[in-house]
Amino acid sequence: MNILVLGSGGREHALAWKLHQSHSIENLFVAPGNAGTAEFAENIPLDVSDFEAIREVVLSRGVHLVLVGPEVPLVLGIQDYFKSTPSLTDIALIGPSKAGAQLEGSKEFAKKFMERHGIPTAAYRSFGKSDVEQAYRFLETIPPPYVLKADGLAAGKGVLILNEIQEAKSALREMLVEAKFGAASSRVVIEAFLSGIELSCFVLTDGKDYKILPTAKDYKRIGEGDTGLNTGGMGAVSPVGFADAVFMEKVESRIIKPTVEGLRKEKIPYSGFIFIGLIKVGDDPFVIEYNVRMGDPETEVVIPRIQTDLVELLRATAGGTHKETDLVIRKEAAATVMMVSGGYPEAYQKGHAIRGLESVKEAMVFHAGTQKDSNGDVVTSGGRVLAVTALGANFKDSLRKAYAGVSEIE
Structure with a gap:
C-alpha cells in the first residue's frame, strides 16, 4: 500500500x-x-x-x-x-x-453543536463586530477570569484568559474591531471559566463506530515547573493518571458517543481523528474544545503506545469497518520532552546544526522543526525542534529515559 x-x-x-x-x-x-x-x-x-x-x-x-x-x-x-x-x-x-472540520474551524459552530446534542461544556455567548456594546454588557454579568476565543483558526493564539474587566473589554475590542487575529476574530466566543485539570482524549471514527485512543496530557509553558510564556507544547505524558475507568466511562457516555452520533444525525461526513480537549471539574468532564486531527506533542506519546498496526486502523476508518478491528494498547507509560530553539516562543534563529541524534539509545526522537542543509546535515528549522519520547513502567521512568536522551543531543 x-x-x-x-x-x-x-x-x-x-x-x-x-x-x-x-x-x-x-x-x-x-x-x-x-x-x-x-x-x-x-x-x-x-x-x-x-x-x-x-x-x-x-x-x-x-x-x-x-x-x-x-x-x-x-x-x-x-x-x-x-x-x-x-x-x-x-x-x-x-x-x-x-462541514465536520468546523468543529475546529469555528468555535461558535462547535458550541452550538454541543448545545444541540447535550454535550457538557462551559456556558457561552458569541458576538460579532456590530455587537461590541452587547459583548461589554455580557462581560459585566459574569465573574472573572474572562475567557475570549477567536471563532476561527488563529494558529493556537486565539484564546485569551484575563482577570480584569477593563483588560477583557480592551482585548475584545482588539479582536473584533481591530481584527487582532484577522478574519479568525471576526466573531468572538465569550465563555465562563471552568476551574479544574485538563487532559486530551483522542478518538478515531469511521463515522459510525469509534476507537478511543490513549489519553494524554500536554504542558504548555516554556519554563520548568509550569512557568513562563505559553508555547505550542513543551512535552506530554500518556496515560493520564487521574483519568481512571470511572471518569473515562463518563467521557465516553456523555461526550464521545453524543459527538459521533451527533455528526451522524446531522449527516456530516466524518472519518478520521477527533481530538477532544477536556477539563475535569470535580469528578465530571467538560469539553473545552474540539480539534479535527491529532495533537502535537500528544501524538508523540499516544502513537508509541498503540500496538495495533496503524495501517489496518486507517483502512478500517476509511472503509467503515471499525467494528471488525481491535485496538491493542501497550501497558507502558510514555513521556515526551520537547527541545526548542533558544528564544522560543519569541524570536529565535534557524539553521543551527544538531548533533548526537545517533547517541540516543533508550528513547525515540521525533523531528518537529528540522531539515537537511546542502551538506546533508540535520539543522534546526523551527521553534520546536525535537520531541524526545520514551516508554517506561510509569511516567517517571519514561520521563527519566526521555531526559537521558535529551542529554545526548546538542
Whole structure:
C-alpha cells in the first residue's frame, strides 16, 4: 500500500514512523516532511493547502491513502475536494469533510453543536463586530477570569484568559474591531471559566463506530515547573493518571458517543481523528474544545503506545469497518520532552546544526522543526525542534529515559 502523510512536524513524524512499521506499506511519502521522516520515507516539497499539487503527487506516485496531519487543509475542505474530483474519488483520505472540520474551524459552530446534542461544556455567548456594546454588557454579568476565543483558526493564539474587566473589554475590542487575529476574530466566543485539570482524549471514527485512543496530557509553558510564556507544547505524558475507568466511562457516555452520533444525525461526513480537549471539574468532564486531527506533542506519546498496526486502523476508518478491528494498547507509560530553539516562543534563529541524534539509545526522537542543509546535515528549522519520547513502567521512568536522551543531543 502506498500512503501519503501531509505535514512536517513531530506529529507527522510519529504517524509516519508508526506507518513505516507495517508490513502492508509498500511506499511511504511525507509532504513536505522533515529530516526525521527523510530517514525512512520520501519527502515531497509541497504546500499542504495546495490541493492541485497534492492531486498530482497522489496520481503520479500511485497513492492509495492520504493521512492529513494539520488542521488547515481539513478546514479548507480537502476531503470534499477528493470526493468531488473524479480522478481522486477512489483514494481514501483520513480526515473529516469541510462541514465536520468546523468543529475546529469555528468555535461558535462547535458550541452550538454541543448545545444541540447535550454535550457538557462551559456556558457561552458569541458576538460579532456590530455587537461590541452587547459583548461589554455580557462581560459585566459574569465573574472573572474572562475567557475570549477567536471563532476561527488563529494558529493556537486565539484564546485569551484575563482577570480584569477593563483588560477583557480592551482585548475584545482588539479582536473584533481591530481584527487582532484577522478574519479568525471576526466573531468572538465569550465563555465562563471552568476551574479544574485538563487532559486530551483522542478518538478515531469511521463515522459510525469509534476507537478511543490513549489519553494524554500536554504542558504548555516554556519554563520548568509550569512557568513562563505559553508555547505550542513543551512535552506530554500518556496515560493520564487521574483519568481512571470511572471518569473515562463518563467521557465516553456523555461526550464521545453524543459527538459521533451527533455528526451522524446531522449527516456530516466524518472519518478520521477527533481530538477532544477536556477539563475535569470535580469528578465530571467538560469539553473545552474540539480539534479535527491529532495533537502535537500528544501524538508523540499516544502513537508509541498503540500496538495495533496503524495501517489496518486507517483502512478500517476509511472503509467503515471499525467494528471488525481491535485496538491493542501497550501497558507502558510514555513521556515526551520537547527541545526548542533558544528564544522560543519569541524570536529565535534557524539553521543551527544538531548533533548526537545517533547517541540516543533508550528513547525515540521525533523531528518537529528540522531539515537537511546542502551538506546533508540535520539543522534546526523551527521553534520546536525535537520531541524526545520514551516508554517506561510509569511516567517517571519514561520521563527519566526521555531526559537521558535529551542529554545526548546538542
